[in-house]
Amino acid sequence: MRIKRMAAVVAVSMLALSVAACGGDEGGDDAGTGDNGGSTATGIVGKAEKSKRLVVGVKADQPGLGLQTGAQYEGFDIEIAKIIAKGLGVDAGSIEWKTTVSANREPFLQQGQVDLVVATYTINDERKEKVNFAGPYYIAGQDLLVPSASTLAGPEGLAGKKVCSVAGSTPAKRIKTEFPQAQLQEFDAYSKCVTALAGGSVDAVTTDDIILAGYAAQSQYAGKFKVVGKTFSEEPYGIGLAKADKTGCEKVNEILKAAAGDGSYKAAWDATLGKSGKAAPELDTSKLTNCA
Amino acid sequence: MDVFSDPDNQELFLTGFSWILRLTGISAALALVLGVLLAAMRVSPVPVLRGIGTVWVNTFRNTPLTLIIVFCNLGLFSTLGLKLSDDIALNNFWLSVIGLSAYTAAFVCEAVRSGINTVPAGQAEAARAIGLTFAQTLRIVVLPQAGRAVIAPLGSILIALTKNSTIAGVIGVAEAANAMKVLINDNGDAVIAIFLVFAGTFVALLVPTGYFFNWLGNRLAVRR
Numbered sequence: 001m002r003i004k005r006m007a008a009v010v011a012v013s014m015l016a017l018s019v020a021a022c023g024g025d026e027g028g029d030d031a032g033t034g035d036n037g038g039s040t041a042t043g044i045v046g047k048a049e050k051s052k053r054l055v056v057g058v059k060a061d062q063p064g065l066g067l068q069t070g071a072q073y074e075g076f077d078i079e080i081a082k083i084i085a086k087g088l089g090v091d092a093g094s095i096e097w098k099t100t101v102s103a104n105r106e107p108f109l110q111q112g113q114v115d116l117v118v119a120t121y122t123i124n125d126e127r128k129e130k131v132n133f134a135g136p137y138y139i140a141g142q143d144l145l146v147p148s149a150s151t152l153a154g155p156e157g158l159a160g161k162k163v164c165s166v167a168g169s170t171p172a173k174r175i176k177t178e179f180p181q182a183q184l185q186e187f188d189a190y191s192k193c194v195t196a197l198a199g200g201s202v203d204a205v206t207t208d209d210i211i212l213a214g215y216a217a218q219s220q221y222a223g224k225f226k227v228v229g230k231t232f233s234e235e236p237y238g239i240g241l242a243k244a245d246k247t248g249c250e251k252v253n254e255i256l257k258a259a260a261g262d263g264s265y266k267a268a269w270d271a272t273l274g275k276s277g278k279a280a281p282e283l284d285t286s287k288l289t290n291c292a
Numbered sequence: 293m294d295v296f297s298d299p300d301n302q303e304l305f306l307t308g309f310s311w312i313l314r315l316t317g318i319s320a321a322l323a324l325v326l327g328v329l330l331a332a333m334r335v336s337p338v339p340v341l342r343g344i345g346t347v348w349v350n351t352f353r354n355t356p357l358t359l360i361i362v363f364c365n366l367g368l369f370s371t372l373g374l375k376l377s378d379d380i381a382l383n384n385f386w387l388s389v390i391g392l393s394a395y396t397a398a399f400v401c402e403a404v405r406s407g408i409n410t411v412p413a414g415q416a417e418a419a420r421a422i423g424l425t426f427a428q429t430l431r432i433v434v435l436p437q438a439g440r441a442v443i444a445p446l447g448s449i450l451i452a453l454t455k456n457s458t459i460a461g462v463i464g465v466a467e468a469a470n471a472m473k474v475l476i477n478d479n480g481d482a483v484i485a486i487f488l489v490f491a492g493t494f495v496a497l498l499v500p501t502g503y504f505f506n507w508l509g510n511r512l513a514v515r516r
Contacts, residue, residue, distance in 0.1 A: 103477040111483075126478070162380055167464060168474040183380040186464035192366065199370030 044115045044241060044248035048088035056081045057100035057114035057240075061189050064214030064273045065120055073097045076210075079268030080137055081118040084239065087255030101189075102169045106130045109240050116252075117240035120211060122170055123290055132245055133238035133290040134252035137265075137283060140208035141231025142171050145197065145216060147224060152204055154230040158182035161203040164193035171207045174233060190215070198224065208235050210273055217275065238290060249291035257285045295482045296489060301475060308471030309493060315388060315457035315467065320450055322393035327400025332430055334405055345401065352398040357391070357459050364391040365463040381466070388460035396453050403445040407438035412516075440512045447505020451498050468493070 048054055058077050059066035066077040082092045100108055100119050108114045109131045120140070123133045144163070146152045152161065159181035165172040167186035175184050185202050187193050193205040194215050205212065209231055216225045241249050259265040260283035269280035295301055333345035352360070364387040368374040376386035411434050419429040458469035472490045476483050 103473045107476060107483050167461070167470050168477045184464075185380050185384070186466075186470075188462045192362070192462075195366050196370050199366060201365075201370035 043245040045088065045251050047115060048085070048090050052090055053094045053096065054085050054088065054090050054116060055096045055098055055114045056085070057098045057105060057108050057117040057119055059101070059119045060099040061191050062120060062211050062214060063218050064275075065211060066118075067214075068097075068099065074272070075214075076138070076268060076272040077118040077120065079272055080239070080265075081116065083259045083264055083268060084116065084118075084252055084255050087258065088251070102166060105240060109242055112242065115241075119240075120208060121238055121240050122208075122235040123238035124170070127240075128290070128292065130243060132241040132243050132249045132292060134241060134249045134288070135238035135256065135290065136236030136287060137239065137256055138210070138237045138281065139284075140210050140235040140237060142174060142206060142233040142235065143209035143212055143231050144228040145194070145205040145212040145225050146203065146228060147197065147200075148226050150203070150226075152228065154228060155179055155182075155206075155232045158204070162201070163204045163206050164196055164202040165206050166190055166193070169207065170235070171233075175206060178232075194221070194225075204228075210278075213278065214273065236287070246291055253288040253291065256283065256288060259283070260285055295475060295479045295486060304466075304471045304474060305468075305489075305493075307466055308468035309497075311385070311460070311465055311467040312454065312457050315385070315392060315460055315465070316450070316454045319389050319392035319396060319457065320453055322389065323396035323400050323449075323453070324446075326393060326397035328404055328435070330397055330401035331404035331408065332435075334401065335408055335430070337426060349398045349401055352395050353402070355395075357395050357456055358462060360395055361388055361391040361459050361463055364388065381464075384460070384463050384465050388457070388463060388465055392453065392457060392460070395456070396449060399449045399452070400446065403442045403449060404435075404438060406445070407440075407442035408434055410441045411437045437514050440509075440514050443512060444506050444509035447502060447509070450505070451501055454498060454501075455494065 044054065058073055058075075058081065060068035060073065062075065062077075065075040066073060067075050078097075081095065085092060085095050098108070098114050100114070100117060105117045105119060105121060106127060109117055117131075121127075121133075122140075123136055127133070144152060144155065144158075152158070155178075158175075158179050160183070162183045162185055163175060163179075164185040164187065165175060167188060172184060172186055175182055185193070185196065187196070190205065190207060190211065193202065196202045197205050198221065205215075209227060209229075212227045215221065216227055239252055241252065256265070259268075265283050266280040274280055296305065330345045330348055333341040334349070336342060365384065368390070369376075369383065369387055374387075375383060377383040415433055415437065416429055419433040424432065458467055461467050461470035461473075464470075468490055472486060475486050479486065
């Protein structure tokens with residue numbers, strides 16, 4: 001009797017699991033087509049018009065780009081997002097900021113949890129298959145942050161050295177594939193890498209140059225670190241949108257173009273990363289061609 | 293499910309779980325030894341030892357494990373210079389083992405101590421009456437009976453430890469949760485499938501563990 005009952009319980013739970021599994025798979029597909037199909041009808045342009053609200057995914061731990069202090073977010077990415085929101089008719093106060101990390105940007109866009117991602121988001125072909133990219137609004141490059149006294153001159157000198165990056169990020173992947181002689185320390189956030197660099201347990205921190213510049217410029221590390229200045233990749237930062245939202249993507253590009261013309265792009269730079277002393281870059285409007 | 297037909301992804305998955313098993317195995321052994329020692333300290337007649345045991349348990353049982361593991365890397369290794377291996381992956385692995393063992397030992401200690409409380413006082417009194425020392429009483433009379441009483445709770449602690457070992461990922465051990473993060477990062481369209489596979493593997497590993505410890509606990513229980 002008991003065995004029979006147990007068997008029944010097992011059978012029912014197996015059934016439930018398999019149903020859940022099917023549901024899960026379909027759910028995955030839906031996120032790829034159905035949900036986004038729904039948002040095509042409106043897209044971010046429609047949503048901004050209707051609800052006057054936007055949900056923007058940004059980084060929370062990158063000084064100069066996207067840094068959360070209390071409930072406030074500040075940085076270049078934040079300013080760019082504000083420019084875009086303004087262009088879409090949403091004022092800065094109605095933007096809901098959502099912290100994203102490198103690993104969850106595509107899932108957030110695919111599941112519709114955010115409308116836009118402005119989070120040091122490198123445009124590449126792999127990601128283009130899953131999301132749409134407006135921009136680039138800035139071209140960064142992977143570089144190394146080292147202690148001021150270090151003689152490390154570039155990625156070629158990394159053999160046997162300990163270099164730190166974030167698990168699963170593009171810079172970490174590049175170190176693994178292109179500089180396998182380097183020992184890679186992975187943390188879940190760059191701030192931990194920088195702490196480790198200050199403690200001397202790693203020889204260098206690697207990611208995009210402007211992110212590193214942001215850390216080097218932080219007051220508690222003033223004078224301790226330097227950015228090597230020899231970039232070994234090109235990272236065009238784009239603005240992520242849902243895959244199906246081509247209209248929205250083109251609209252964002254138009255807004256960027258306008259921002260380059262009327263000086264608001266330069267103002268955004270000067271208010272954030274410009275403080276590190278780096279002059280505002282030119283926004284190359286001829287490259288705004290990634291919408292698909 | 294085509295995510296898992298790619299051999300690279302399969303390797304990521306397998307390495308992930310092999311790290312989990314290694315972390316769990318070694319930490320479990322260390323935590324068991326340390327936990328029993330701590331329990332012995334907490335019931336010992338020496339106030340200093342009791343104090344050390346109490347402070348240990350209260351510190352580690354009430355600190356988030358993430359904090360402990362991050363401290364093992366940024367504190368013990370980065371600042372204090374405790375280096376356990378020249379290889380960065382192994383170094384992180386052993387630092388995680390330290391953190392996991394220290395944390396889990398606190399729980400093992402409390403489980404064993406509650407087991408000691410199930411042994412009737414007469415047992416220890418009789419042991420003392422025939423002239424056994426404190427250490428002998430504990431080793432020969434009390435702990436063997438206490439140990440049998442706490443097998444099922446220790447099984448729960450082992451299960452918790454297995455899941456906790458995913459926290460080693462925050463200092464860069466390429467364990468399962470990290471592998472899952474990488475896979476999700478590369479395959480944003482298959483998030484639910486990836487999640488179900490990883491969660492399912494944990495369940496498949498741990499459900500039998502739970503049943504085994506319950507069975508063992510019943511079998512070895514001291515019938516009173």
